[in-house]
Amino acid sequence: MIQKLLVLAVFLAAQFIIAWYGYFMGKLSPQGVILGINYSSPIMGIFLIQIKFIWVPILINVLYGLGFQWGNDAFKGFLIIISLWIASGPIAAIIFNAIFLKAKIDLPIIFGIILITGGSILVVAHKEVGQLFS
Numbered sequence: 360m361i362q363k364l365l366v367l368a369v370f371l372a373a374q375f376i377i378a379w380y381g382y383f384m385g386k387l388s389p390q391g392v393i394l395g396i397n398y399s400s401p402i403m404g405i406f407l408i409q410i411k412f413i414w415v416p417i418l419i420n421v422l423y424g425l426g427f428q429w430g431n432d433a434f435k436g437f438l439i440i441i442s443l444w445i446a447s448g449p450i451a452a453i454i455f456n457a458i459f460l461k462a463k464i465d466l467p468i469i470f471g472i473i474l475i476t477g478g479s480i481l482v483v484a485h486k487e488v489g490q491l492f493s
Contacts, residue, residue, distance in 0.1 A: 362433040366426050370444050373422035374451035380415050439482050446479045
C-alpha cells in the first residue's frame with residue numbers, strides 16, 4: 360500500500376515541478392542574456408533556459424520513471440498508472456496556484472479536486488472497491 364501512495368506522491372512532485380517550471384519560463388523576458396548569449400526572441404530565450412536548467416527536465420523524467428516503475432510493480436496495470444499520472448496534473452496545479460500565486464480556491468475547484476481525488480482512490484483501490492460490491 361505504501362508503494363501505491365509513493366507512486367501518486369512521485370507523480371504529484373513531477374507535476375508540481377512542471378507547474379513551477381512553466382510559470383518560471385512564462386515570466387522570461389523576450390530579450391536578454393543567458394549563458395553569455397544575447398537573445399531577442401522568446402523562442403531563443405526558452406531554448407537557452409532549457410540548456411541552463413537542464414537538470415529540471417531530467418529531474419522530472421527521473422520522477423516519472425520512478426512513478427511508472429513503482430506503479431508497474433505495485434498495480435500490475437498500465438491503465439491505473441496512467442490514470443494516476445493524469446489525475447496528478449490538476450491537483451498539483453491547484454496546489455501550486457494556492458501556495459505560490461495565492462490564488463483563491465472557490466467551490467467549483469474544491470468540488471473538482473474532490474472528484475479527481477475520489478476517482479484516483481477508486482482507480483488505485485479498484486480491486487478492493489470491487490470486492491466490497493461483490
